[in-house]
Amino acid sequence: MSPEKMVHMANQIATFFKTQPGDNAPERVAGHLRDFWEPRMRDQLRRYVDEGGTGLDQIAIEAVKRI
């Protein structure tokens, strides 16, 4: 998928979980990505973060380290 679309989707997930009580938003984002994103999508996101992760929410970046 286009990087813009991927970043938008990942940030949407991060935005939801950081509004939830608790301080484990990255882990919950990671859990969501593991549960619903097919491996090649997660690989693309990982690679994107490795390349700098431009535009990604910090929570999403933290999450990617956990998937």
Added chain:
Amino acid sequence: MKDFILPDDRDMGTPARSGALVTLTVDGIEVSVPEGTSIMRAAAEAGIKVPKLCATDSIEAFGSCRLCVVQIEGRRGTPASCTTPVAAGMVVHTQSDHVRKVRKGVMELYISDHPLDCLTCSANGDCELQDMAGAVGLRDVRYQSGRNHYDASGHGVLAQGDARARAASTTARSGVAGDLGNPLFIPKDNSNPYFTYDPSKCIVCSRCVRACEEVQGTFALTIEGRGFDSRVSAGMAGDDFLTSDCVSCGACVQACPTATLQEKSIAELGTPTRSVITTCAYCGVGCQFKAEMNGDRLVRMVPWKHGKANRGHSCVKGRFAYGYATHKDRILNPMIRDSIDEPWREVSWDQALSFAADKMLGLQQKYGQKSIGVITSSRCTNEETYLVQKLARAVFMNNNTDTCARVCHSPTGYGLGQAFGTSAGTQDFDSVEHTDVAIIIGANPTDGHPVFASRLKKRLRQGAKLIVIDPRRIDMVKSAHIEAAHHLPLKPGTNVAVVTSLAHVIVTEGLMDEAFIRERCDWDEFQHYAEFVSDPRHSPEATELMTGVPAAELRAAARLYATGGNAAIYYGLGVTEHSQGSTTVMGIANLSMLTGNIGRPGVGVNPLRGQNNVQGSCDMGSFPHELPGYRHVKLPEVRAVFEAAWGVPIDPEPGLRIPNMLDAAVDGTFKGLYCQGEDILQSDPDTHHVAAGLAAMECVIVHDLFLNETANYAHVFLPGSSFLEKDGTFTNAERRINRVRKVMAPLNGYGDWEITQLLANAMLKEMGGATWTYTHPSQIMDEIAATTPSFAGVDYALLEEKGSVQWPCNEDHPEGTPLMHVDGFVRGKGRFIVTEYVATDERSGPRFPLLLTTGRILSQYNVGAQTRRTENTAWHAEDLLEIHPHDAENRGVNEGDWVKLASRAGETTLRATITDRVSPGVVYTTFHHPDTQANVITTDFSDWATNCPEYKVTAVQVSPSNGPTDWQESYAAQAEQSRRILPAAE
């Protein structure tokens, strides 16, 4: 007359009552019935038929025909048995000499004004008037020919000024020169595509008028004129049935005791000789019908009175719009082609399946195991859907299975699963009869779920209150004899803000049910949630500017929902098809838990499912992350169940969702698709992107009734079977598993479940695997039951016995579960979830200043593949753009003008209709017609949790246009080219 064998669906004369039993004697037979029951019904319970004409058990008694008179010991006169309630110890005689004489006199009068053309009448053999003439022993009519309504020639007829004018007016509107001399003669109204109205045969029993009022709730019909002039009229003078408010639900036709209102199919094909109970293949209400047959030809569909979702009612689609099943466009032979630029070649089933199997296996060898996938259909049966996802998991060996619920109710699955622990509505449809306050949010039931709308309207007329939350002024806001207490016309995309604001009022004003919350919900999570919603930024006053909903109205609505008694929420795709669709579903669950409106009749959270088997397709493991029964593929203990059943390892990783499949296709990693019963090119968002994805695939297998839009990009076409041609089950919005029964042989040769099995076996043979050996869908259901705990008790024998069951149906609930979460939530404690409003990134601005929202209309269904191929096009032949008068005026747009509708995704043209049903700044259209392709406009934004597309909010501009866009023209040309078919070689 006493019946010794009581037919299951005989007419009991008047509706059932409930309450303490009262015992009486009818013709010497003692019978006990609930208090309030009519004598007529009590007699019927005892197996005794009392002659009747104006009574039928779907509507309240009227007492006008006087044919059902009886004698009661100790009482004077001959009361009507339909309107006289039973009393303890009452002794009734239905067949005394006196009542027989009265009845014969009444029948004489009826027959004296009725054409005696019984032998050529379309209702011959199925006419209650004819039956009653026989029942009362009518042998002659003493009255001389005189004033009548049936003799068009007018010989011996008295002139009547009013009636002459009315007859002349009717002649003018019908275009039939029927006024040949008799001013009381009104010609037949043939305007409705499906039924005729012949006033000359009307006995003015008012059954049709009462059915329209009581059952359908449209109030389109009335009795016009007085005394002998009285006739049924569809609305105002000048209206015929087609132009009137009539919604063609068929309730009037069903109620009519004569041939006055009669299906055209009966006139053409004759009366049926057998019937089969089956389930409608349109919306998620799941109405059951009697498919009435002549041989293997369907004559008509009649709503079955024992259908537990519809209770004998229907809408125009289920009742009449079945002609698509035999439409000339239907493809009956398999076809293949190497390239989408080539014409189709008709081939044998073996050739087509071998071609498809070779292609798909070749793609996996070349591009990897995860390069192909499936899309299951919510229009197909549970058994078929189960097999398609099994094809992906056990033959393709991946989890690349998704379903059209992805683009409609996937947020329901996620949201309710998170809050309650199960991905389904909580109630049955009967529950509405106990509702005191209903919220409809993001749904348009009169159009999308008409039979449920009629049931809700009936409850509203009994005094229940209604709150509508919708950008449009849908018909439920105000129509005949109903009016919503509150309409919150929110701006598209602000659902979460409105729902959270409702919760703010409930919590800050102390209107929540604390006892329920303490007992049934997680208290810590509730406290977080209460603190969140109590923040002043969620107050109606703070959100008013953003949502467009007046604060006072929102406060009043919240108070009514929290304090008005049993309160239920019904919602649709106006909730789910947003970037925060899942969040709104969770917000709705929060509201129900806050107020304790869960776990008993009259309350709950009720997703109105768009298609007939959305619930079932989700139940059957169509989603790429979960196996049947909503169990994640990552769970080894769940995989083990299916690995044991199927004899193959299950991939523990989630597969691709539909939008992801298309993205991966464009990226070059997804190459093959088996798409059963869906038309993703027309139904999915951002058509250009869908087309690019399909074009990038090397093998697209479309399995459908018609060469749909997706088939323009297909390499294999497998002709499908209609719902009339196969056995199986559909699961409706109330989790009810209804039987679908084969009423005729598949015109294409196979049921769809057989075709999936043939494809699987074609691949398995090449792979050297064990082939599938199902010989009947009941065996598939047995496998579902063996592997899926919520279906563990389901089998066809139980469905035959009970008619239908609602899951969970297992050892704990052997007869199913009408209401969920009665004693506790499936997940244990109900979970309150914080619902922060996040505005969509799809925003109006200078280039695209309006917001487009999309929906459906009563007469059409989804992408219109079925309904466009029926006479329903009489009501909706094209998609129209609704635009507010202010927005139209600013753009120089007049009613009926062609306009260009443009978004950042694309543009199309269609005609405009100007209405204040939409607010300024909002435009609306349907997506039923491929020549409009409304989804050229919609974008790839989607729900954060599920990827459900954001159909309901697209920033657009509207401008005058003088013709189709370049894209529309090129697409039409491509589609025409793509549909060329070379016949099979001899």
